[in-house]
Amino acid sequence: MAHILHIDSSARTQQSFSRKLTREFVETWLKLHPGDTLTYRDLNTTPLPFLDERWVAAAFSPEQAEEHKMALTISNLLIDELVAANVLVLGVPVYNLSVPAIFKAYIDQIVRMGRTTKYTATGPEGLLKGKQAYVIATSGSDFSQEPLKSLDHHTPYLKAILGFVGISDVTFIRHFGHEPQGIEQSLAQARGHILNHARQGLETQI
Numbered sequence: 153m154a155h156i157l158h159i160d161s162s163a164r165t166q167q168s169f170s171r172k173l174t175r176e177f178v179e180t181w182l183k184l185h186p187g188d189t190l191t192y193r194d195l196n197t198t199p200l201p202f203l204d205e206r207w208v209a210a211a212f213s214p215e216q217a218e219e220h221k222m223a224l225t226i227s228n229l230l231i232d233e234l235v236a237a238n239v240l241v242l243g244v245p246v247y248n249l250s251v252p253a254i255f256k257a258y259i260d261q262i263v264r265m266g267r268t269t270k271y272t273a274t275g276p277e278g279l280l281k282g283k284q285a286y287v288i289a290t291s292g293s294d295f296s297q298e299p300l301k302s303l304d305h306h307t308p309y310l311k312a313i314l315g316f317v318g319i320s321d322v323t324f325i326r327h328f329g330h331e332p333q334g335i336e337q338s339l340a341q342a343r344g345h346i347l348n349h350a351r352q353g354l355e356t357q358i
C-alpha cells in the first residue's frame with residue numbers, strides 16, 4: 153500500500169501547470185490504486201519559516217531541552233509527514249534557475265542530522281530509504297538540453313538534496329513552454345509519463 157505525500161510550491165494557483173499536473177498524477181494514482189492514501193501540503197498557502205538561530209542551536213544540540221523541542225516543532229512535523237509516506241509527488245517550478253524559495257525553506261526544515269541524514273566514517277548517509285519520488289518540474293524554457301542545460305540549478309540540486317536524505321529513486325517529469333503557444337506537446341508528454349508511473353504504482357516496499 154502506498155501513502156502519498158503531495159506537495160505543491162507554485163506561487164500561482166489556477167494558472168499553474170505544476171499544480172495541474174501533480175493533481176492529475178495523484179488523482180490518476182488513487183483511481184488506479186483505491187486503497188492508497190494521501191497527505192497534501194501547499195507550501196504557498198502555508199509558508200514555512202526560514203531557519204533562525206534557535207532552530208540551528210536546537211538541531212545541532214544532542215540535548216532535548218524544552219526550548220529545543222519548541223524550536224524544532226515544525227521541522228519534526230514535516231519530517232514525521234515525510235517518514236510516513238513512501239511516495240512523494242512534488243510540484244516544483246523553476247524560479248530564477250533554481251527552486252522556489254518556499255521549497256528551499258521546506259528542504260531546510262527536513263534536512264536534519266540524526267533524523268533524515270547522518271554522518272558515518274565513509275561520509276553522509278540518508279535515512280529516508282525505500283521511497284519513490286516524482287518531481288513535476290515546470291519551467292518557461294527547456295533546461296533538459298544545451299544551451300540551457302548548464303544553467304540548470306534545479307534538477308541537479310533536487311537530485312542531490314533528496315539523495316542526501318536517502319531518497320535516490322527520483323523521477324523527473326518535465327513540462328516547459330511559454331503560454332499560450334508551444335505547450336501542447338510538452339503537456340501531452342508529461343501526461344503520458346504521469347499515466348505510466350501512476351499505473352505502475354508502488355514499486356518498492358518499506
Ligand SMILES: Cc1cc2nc3c(=O)[nH]c(=O)nc-3n(C[C@H](O)[C@H](O)[C@H](O)COP(=O)(O)O)c2cc1C
Pocket residue numbers: 162163164167168169170171245246247248249250290291292293294
Ligand atoms: C518568479 C519566477 C521566476 C521564473 N524563473 C524562470 C527561470 O529562471 N527559467 C525558466 O525557464 N522559467 C522561469 N519561470 C517560468 C516558470 O518556471 C514557468 O512559468 C512555470 O510554468 C511555473 O510553474 P507553474 O506553472 O506551476 O506556476 C519563472 C517564473 C516565475 C514566476
